[in-house]
Amino acid sequence: MPVTQFDNPEKYRYQTGFLANLETEAIKGALPIGQNSPQKCPYGLYAEKISGTAFTAPRWENQQTWVYRIIPSAAHSAFERVSSASRLELNFNYIPDQLRWDPFDINSDVDWIDGLHMVAGSGDPALKNGVAYYIYGATKSMSDKTAFYDADGDMLVVPQTGPLDIWTEMGCLLVRPNEICVIPRGIRYRVDLVANEPIRGFILEVYNGHFQLPELGPIGSNCLANARDFQIPIAAYIHDSSSEWKIYSKFHGRLFSAKQSHTPFDVVAWEGRYYPYKYDLGRFNTIGTISYDHPDPSLNTVLTSTSNAHPGTAIADFVVFPPRWLVGEDTFRPPSYHRNCMSEFMGLIQGSYIAKDGGKGGFQAAGASLHNCMSSHGPDASTFDKASNEDLVPVKVGVGSMAFMFESYYMIGVTDWGLTKCRKLQAQYSEESWGELKDLFQPPNEAKMEMDSI
Numbered sequence: 001m002p003v004t005q006f007d008n009p010e011k012y013r014y015q016t017g018f019l020a021n022l023e024t025e026a027i028k029g030a031l032p033i034g035q036n037s038p039q040k041c042p043y044g045l046y047a048e049k050i051s052g053t054a055f056t057a058p059r060w061e062n063q064q065t066w067v068y069r070i071i072p073s074a075a076h077s078a079f080e081r082v083s084s085a086s087r088l089e090l091n092f093n094y095i096p097d098q099l100r101w102d103p104f105d106i107n108s109d110v111d112w113i114d115g116l117h118m119v120a121g122s123g124d125p126a127l128k129n130g131v132a133y134y135i136y137g138a139t140k141s142m143s144d145k146t147a148f149y150d151a152d153g154d155m156l157v158v159p160q161t162g163p164l165d166i167w168t169e170m171g172c173l174l175v176r177p178n179e180i181c182v183i184p185r186g187i188r189y190r191v192d193l194v195a196n197e198p199i200r201g202f203i204l205e206v207y208n209g210h211f212q213l214p215e216l217g218p219i220g221s222n223c224l225a226n227a228r229d230f231q232i233p234i235a236a237y238i239h240d241s242s243s244e245w246k247i248y249s250k251f252h253g254r255l256f257s258a259k260q261s262h263t264p265f266d267v268v269a270w271e272g273r274y275y276p277y278k279y280d281l282g283r284f285n286t287i288g289t290i291s292y293d294h295p296d297p298s299l300n301t302v303l304t305s306t307s308n309a310h311p312g313t314a315i316a317d318f319v320v321f322p323p324r325w326l327v328g329e330d331t332f333r334p335p336s337y338h339r340n341c342m343s344e345f346m347g348l349i350q351g352s353y354i355a356k357d358g359g360k361g362g363f364q365a366a367g368a369s370l371h372n373c374m375s376s377h378g379p380d381a382s383t384f385d386k387a388s389n390e391d392l393v394p395v396k397v398g399v400g401s402m403a404f405m406f407e408s409y410y411m412i413g414v415t416d417w418g419l420t421k422c423r424k425l426q427a428q429y430s431e432e433s434w435g436e437l438k439d440l441f442q443p444p445n446e447a448k449m450e451m452d453s454i
């Protein structure tokens with residue numbers, strides 16, 4: 001019978017601090033003191049280093065972790081291609097239309113891996129340049145004794161339905177809707193359901209670098225997502241060096257699997273700053289105008305993956321629209337009409353979104369939209385009408401709601417699954433949103449003529 005620390009209710013205690021250099025041991029004394037690689041590690045453990053950045057990356061962005069484990073992860077069979085995983089492949093249709101999807105289905109009898117569908121993306125993981133967006137949906141836990149890792153990039157997971165019970169090499173994370181988690185490139189993990197509750201949500205995968213907290217500039221040293229609110233697992237391990245485990249690898253948009261006769265969840269202690277973490281979106285310290293006009297949504301950035309080539313330009317920003325007070329005077333309060341050189345993919349976790357009709361056929365929870373590079377968008381006609389005529393008293397919007405946006409530097413292509421196979425694309429989105437916008441133009445003399453005719 002394998003000895004498991006994963007049955008320990010203490011496993012959901014967390015350490016805190018975004019990008020803090022942390023250390024944790026499931027057995028006291030398992031972490032070597034004062035060095036990384038002693039001739040013999042405590043308790044007969046093996047030392048293994050996981051590098052999330054180049055050895056020579058600047059100190060502020062250098063991310064690596066030393067794990068002390070029962071068997072090194074190198075001990076596994078050859079990888080074999082899993083040919084049925086075309087839903088993960090990099091095959092994009094680049095089109096300028098505004099797109100919106102009805103709530104995505106949760107297919108029956110699928111687990112985390114089978115339930116992952118790439119809906120859109122851009123770039124090439126081989127060049128570590130690009131992003132991919134996924135919809136996941138599952139009704140069962142991953143098979144016993146299986147684990148998964150993504151060599152292509154970091155995954156920022158946004159649950160919409162059902163909690164995720166995630167075992168990782170660094171310990172456990174329980175992630176509920178309205179929380180997010182990030183699982184960095186290469187970290188082995190598995191996803192279980194909690195009490196068989198189906199799961200569904202969205203994923204932002206970045207091929208370049210890692211997520212950072214946005215700079216705060218004149219905002220100062222607090223607000224938005226605060227570093228202390230990021231939660232990181234504590235070490236937990238299984239002692240099982242005798243049963244067969246299967247490791248799935250997503251490598252350049254293809255799925256492979258290998259076998260090994262030991263568990264990948266055998267890390268007894270670890271130290272470093274390369275680890276999975278979670279964050280409760282309810283803790284986001286939203287700020288906005290207290291005078292007039294609508295600030296850019298960059299003010300709502302939780303995490304950003306920056307581009308070194310263009311300072312201030314993100315490969316991808318993860319932006320949220322939490323409940324907040326609107327008090328702007330003489331202001332059209334929703335977002336304005338807009339064309340953006342960045343591409344905007346939006347999703348709704350719960351509730352409704354200020355600029356869009358949330359009814360059936362509108363922008364609904366578990367649905368999504370894509371306004372690509374320079375594709376025009378903005379409030380639908382009914383929102384425009386309401387917002388330009390409403391009484392501008394202070395009002396709390398988004399109560400019980402959480403919309404989010406993946407905003408990317410890249411032109412975003414849509415997969416065949418996203419365009420047709422998922423059968424969720426709203427054919428009338430553009431026409432229904434903006435087809436009814438009226439010509440309200442009243443040049444001064446026309447207005448006068450109208451007045452005169454009264």
Ligand SMILES: O=C(O)Cc1cc(O)ccc1O
Pocket residue numbers: 295296297334335336338344355371377378405
């Ligand atoms: O609804 C959108 O398109 C996203 C968005 C939100 C906002 O507050 C300002 C600009 C913007 O593009």
Ligand SMILES: [Fe+2]
Pocket residue numbers: 335338340344371377
């Ligand atoms: Fe926009």
